[in-house]
Amino acid sequence: MRVFDDMAALPVFRRPVVTVGSFDGVHRGHRFLLDILRRRAADCGGESVVVTFGDHPRRVLDTGADLRVLTPTAEKAELLSAAGVDNLVVMPFDESVARLSAGEFVRDFLVARLGVHELVVGYNHRLGCGREGDAEVLSGLGERYGFRVFRAPKFEPGCDRSGDHDERISSTAIRNAISRGDTATAERMLGRKL
Secondary structure (H helix, E strand, O other): OEEEOOHHHOOOOOOOEEEEOOOOOOOHHHHHHHHHHHHHHHHOOOOEEEEEEOOOHHHHOOOOOOOOOOOOHHHHHHHHHHOOOOEEEEEOOOHHHHOOOHHHHHHHHHHOOOOOOEEEEOOOOOEOHHHOEOHHHHHHHHHHHOOEEEEOOOOOOOOOOOOOOOOOOOHHHHHHHHHOOOHHHHHHHHOOOO
């Protein structure tokens, strides 16, 4: 996997199929999305590109100032590489990025810098200032700028050992499990040992 952290020195990607997110923990839900990303890239003869952030957006926006990340950037890169991602772009996240509308982020970064061919988003993904860029907004932007948007279905983890079908996997849920000492639940959601 190639890793890029200089936004001014990005290469020309071959039909990049892109997803954007924090990917903190690279948990089972993330890997479900990454599998879709890889398949979609392979189907069009393109490259998979994960765009993540050098610092967690919640820390920058001060909504999670004391937020403990599950995976520092280097570990996240190792996990993404193991998941078969072709390229990782680690974008700085600061106040100026936080103020970008979904349209500005798509136009100025995904289109102008990455040359996005297809954008893969989770079923409830949102981006841009105020989280305005849902799948519908992003699809409209895709029509305007000439790329496809693929909205992944909701990840259904299936039954755990207790028969519970309703476990919602998220980085926040994993952090909460760790904070209450429930490593079994955290590891089940992560799909690996802590």
